[in-house]
Amino acid sequence: MGIIERKEREKQEMKNLILEAASRLFQEQGYEKTSIRNIAERIEYSPATIYLYYKDKDELFYGVHEKGFELLFEEMKPLMNIADPLERLRKMGDTYVRFAFEHPDYYDLMFIVSAPIENLHKHNEEWDCGLQNFCLLRDTVAECLEKQLIKPVEPDIAAMSIFSFVHGMVSLTIRNRFIMFPKEQLPKMFEASMDNMMNLITASP
Amino acid sequence: MGIIERKEREKQEMKNLILEAASRLFQEQGYEKTSIRNIAERIEYSPATIYLYYKDKDELFYGVHEKGFELLFEEMKPLMNIADPLERLRKMGDTYVRFAFEHPDYYDLMFIVSAPIENLHKHNEEWDCGLQNFCLLRDTVAECLEKQLIKPVEPDIAAMSIFSFVHGMVSLTIRNRFIMFPKEQLPKMFEASMDNMMNLITASP
DNA sequence: CATTTTACTAAACAGTGTTCATTATATTTG
DNA sequence: CAAATATAATGAACACTGTTTAGTAAAATG
Numbered sequence: 001m002g003i004i005e006r007k008e009r010e011k012q013e014m015k016n017l018i019l020e021a022a023s024r025l026f027q028e029q030g031y032e033k034t035s036i037r038n039i040a041e042r043i044e045y046s047p048a049t050i051y052l053y054y055k056d057k058d059e060l061f062y063g064v065h066e067k068g069f070e071l072l073f074e075e076m077k078p079l080m081n082i083a084d085p086l087e088r089l090r091k092m093g094d095t096y097v098r099f100a101f102e103h104p105d106y107y108d109l110m111f112i113v114s115a116p117i118e119n120l121h122k123h124n125e126e127w128d129c130g131l132q133n134f135c136l137l138r139d140t141v142a143e144c145l146e147k148q149l150i151k152p153v154e155p156d157i158a159a160m161s162i163f164s165f166v167h168g169m170v171s172l173t174i175r176n177r178f179i180m181f182p183k184e185q186l187p188k189m190f191e192a193s194m195d196n197m198m199n200l201i202t203a204s205p
Numbered sequence: 206m207g208i209i210e211r212k213e214r215e216k217q218e219m220k221n222l223i224l225e226a227a228s229r230l231f232q233e234q235g236y237e238k239t240s241i242r243n244i245a246e247r248i249e250y251s252p253a254t255i256y257l258y259y260k261d262k263d264e265l266f267y268g269v270h271e272k273g274f275e276l277l278f279e280e281m282k283p284l285m286n287i288a289d290p291l292e293r294l295r296k297m298g299d300t301y302v303r304f305a306f307e308h309p310d311y312y313d314l315m316f317i318v319s320a321p322i323e324n325l326h327k328h329n330e331e332w333d334c335g336l337q338n339f340c341l342l343r344d345t346v347a348e349c350l351e352k353q354l355i356k357p358v359e360p361d362i363a364a365m366s367i368f369s370f371v372h373g374m375v376s377l378t379i380r381n382r383f384i385m386f387p388k389e390q391l392p393k394m395f396e397a398s399m400d401n402m403m404n405l406i407t408a409s410p
Numbered sequence: 411c412a413t414t415t416t417a418c419t420a421a422a423c424a425g426t427g428t429t430c431a432t433t434a435t436a437t438t439t440g
Numbered sequence: 441c442a443a444a445t446a447t448a449a450t451g452a453a454c455a456c457t458g459t460t461t462a463g464t465a466a467a468a469t470g
Contacts, residue, residue, distance in 0.1 A: 007447090032319075035425080035426060035427080036426080036427065036428085037425090037426080037427090045449075045450090046449065046450045046451075047427085047428085047450090048428085048429080048430090048449070048450055048451080048452095049448080049449055049450075051427095051428070051429080052448070052449075056427080056428075057427065057428090111377070111380070111382055112317065112376070112380055113380075114237075114380060114381070117380070117381045117382070117384075120384075121381075127384055127385075130382070130384075130385075131385055134385055151405065153401050154397065156386070156394065157394060157397045157398050157401055158401075160374070160383075160386070160394060160398055161370065161398045161401060161402060163373070163377070164369075164370055164371075164373030164374040164377060164398070165366065165369055165370040165373055166369075166373070167373040167376070167377060167382075168368070168369030168370055168371070168372040168373030168374075168376070169365070169369040169373075171317075171372070171373070171376055172316070172368070172369060172372060175316070175317055175318075175319060175322070176319070176322045176326075177316055177322070177335070177372075178365075179322075179325075179332055179335075180332075180335075180336055180339055181361070181365070189361065189362060189365060192359065192362045193362050193365055193366045193369070196358050196362055196363075196366060197366060200356070200405040200406060201405060212416085240456080240457060240458080241457080241458060241459085242456090242457080242458090250418080250419090251418065251419045251420075252419090252458085252459085253418075253419060253420085253459085253460080253461090254417080254418060254419075256458095256459070256460080257417075257418080261458080261459075262458065262459090
């Protein structure tokens, strides 16, 4: 009975086809201007077909947001080879910011838009992809603390603070709230801010 | 000719009536679930009437977001009497966080939702209300730097970092991205984070 | 009072997410 | 192989959304 296995495979391929089309359209014209009908048209299926594979828009958005987290994780993984946790932490920050500006619509779905988390709550599921990435940060911070490379503080507090700081910069930029600063200066200011923050948290010998 | 003055006054009253209804509905059911038709129904006018006073939804959203900034400014003003800029900075942070959680939908429109800033760009206007509030922060930070109460750094970088840090915590909470932490512990963690950040930036004597 | 200006609205347009009865296709069974 | 069944896909509809426009009622003006 290889048929039901093929069917299952075809179902996954179809889910992926929809996800891929959605991701592309989000990237091309923004997720706000992308409708179910747009996605259906792109893959040459009826809008109703999408609902055979995704319960609703929130579930589809969750799928795309999950793809984003996988992409981010792939970019973070190589950094785990960096022995010095302090240097690793800094590089993680750079990677995070770069990811955000290279894939602003993924970032939006991952950390700003409500829909994906709405889906999570509806189905009482765990936020695995989000937690997986957060753990990279928390573990690195914890290692910095163990080796007394940064000033002592509760690990959760440190991780939360660093995450908040970087997300704050990124999300305020994405949502256009840094118009008091010239756009072309923002990248340099980001780096200066992150350098400054690293200096502040680093334990003085 | 007091008539045109009365007409002007009535026009302002009508704009305010719409704004008030919109604000109320946003607070009651969230801005996402509030439509122009809802607002029209609430004030017992036709939906088309709203378009005689606001060009489109973005302009209406801008109006509500402006009301939010006025409210925040009113809460910040009393703090300007605090002589010690470091203490003032800390209290500003507390006030900011409290404002965000007491008026999450205002906060959303002020710092997260795109619509109000879209309106700004459409009409090539300045973000007065946003800048007014940001100046309070920047001036306080500058004063801290002058009096050497915090570690030396470019004033803009310091203001940007502090703003990003607090906004990050608040927006990640509002958009439900802190589900790795128990909800009831978040307030205490916020305070610990802010205490920690104050300690980090404070100049050692 | 007649005329013009103003304020308002009903109805329509084009779009949205979503559901469901119906059809076409594929698989299984006699 | 043909008939019966299960699966996949869709057209059409529903209840919404923001927005525009033609037409109407009321107020201001001469």
